[in-house]
Amino acid sequence: MKFHVLTLFPEIPRAFFESSIMAKAVEKEIIAYDLVNIRDFAFDKHKTCDDSPYGGGAGMLMLPEPLDRALESVKAYKKRVIYVTPSGKPFTQKLARELSKEEELVFICGRYEGIDQRIIDAWVDDEVSIGDYVLSSGEVAATVMIDAIYRLIEGVISSESLEEESFSTGLLEYPQYTRPEVYKGMKVPEVLLSGHHENIQKWRLERQLAKTLAYRPDLIDEARRTGELSLEAEKMIETITGQVSKVCPRKHPRYRGKEK
Numbered sequence: 001m002k003f004h005v006l007t008l009f010p011e012i013p014r015a016f017f018e019s020s021i022m023a024k025a026v027e028k029e030i031i032a033y034d035l036v037n038i039r040d041f042a043f044d045k046h047k048t049c050d051d052s053p054y055g056g057g058a059g060m061l062m063l064p065e066p067l068d069r070a071l072e073s074v075k076a077y078k079k080r081v082i083y084v085t086p087s088g089k090p091f092t093q094k095l096a097r098e099l100s101k102e103e104e105l106v107f108i109c110g111r112y113e114g115i116d117q118r119i120i121d122a123w124v125d126d127e128v129s130i131g132d133y134v135l136s137s138g139e140v141a142a143t144v145m146i147d148a149i150y151r152l153i154e155g156v157i158s159s160e161s162l163e164e165e166s167f168s169t170g171l172l173e174y175p176q177y178t179r180p181e182v183y184k185g186m187k188v189p190e191v192l193l194s195g196h197h198e199n200i201q202k203w204r205l206e207r208q209l210a211k212t213l214a215y216r217p218d219l220i221d222e223a224r225r226t227g228e229l230s231l232e233a234e235k236m237i238e239t240i241t242g243q244v245s246k247v248c249p250r251k252h253p254r255y256r257g258k259e260k
């Protein structure tokens with residue numbers, strides 16, 4: 001997989017590509033990257049890359065021509081092009097999985113008030129937001145996306161690590177503990193020391209459900225909708241909340257066909 005990052009500040013993503021697991025993936029040639037400085041494609045001697053927006057308003061906008069030339073230089077017309085923007089669709093683990101299957105990705109990092117709409121119309125396949133807040137530039141957003149995508153590529157980290165983490169099963173991850181058994185008077189839950197695999201799995205599912213209900217009830221609704229929530233999970237939800245599930249177990253996708 002190759003990442004092309006078009007930016008006015010290549011030093012920001014460079015630190016990421018040159019560090020830790022990403023640096024190893026680059027060394028192993030699983031990942032390649034290309035940091036393209038948009039300023040190198042400016043026309044005038046001052047290397048101007050921004051101007052005020054038509055119709056007035058605060059701030060400056062990135063000029064279309066330098067960006068257009070930068071996109072041509074990486075042959076973006078043959079690749080999937082992403083513009084990171086707070087007005088895009090939300091970035092999710094599902095989208096990260098989808099993008100990890102591409103051979104090359106081009107990221108446009110905005111600055112100032114963003115980029116000229118005609119660049120979006122002519123070049124961009126996906127406008128993507130990393131959250132409902134506004135950053136001062138796109139480099140951090142593109143790096144967040146690249147981080148979530150590249151670790152899903154085979155050979156970067158073990159597939160076991162990916163299997164049980166947050167969102168992989170539609171729920172948030174369960175709490176985890178390591179040595180020592182007692183830390184500042186706080187004990188590791190007994191069940192995790194029992195060696196009883198089935199009980200550990202039950203405890204973990206129950207903790208996952210409790211955490212997801214507290215922080216992200218929308219994920220529970222989505223897991224129900226897609227049939228990812230087992231009957232065991234539905235029963236646990238009833239115990240945790242003290243409420244009967246909104247889904248009748250008999251209508252649950254996992255239940256169908258199991259009636260006598």
Ligand code: SAM
Pocket residue numbers: 083084085086087108109110111112113114115128129130131132133134135136137138139141
């Ligand atoms: N005027 C824009 C708006 O209101 O939607 C905000 C521009 S922001 C100050 C500058 C750049 O930061 C954007 O062009 C974009 O590339 C990046 N950016 C800011 N917040 C982001 C977010 N939540 N997700 C992705 N990119 C973001």
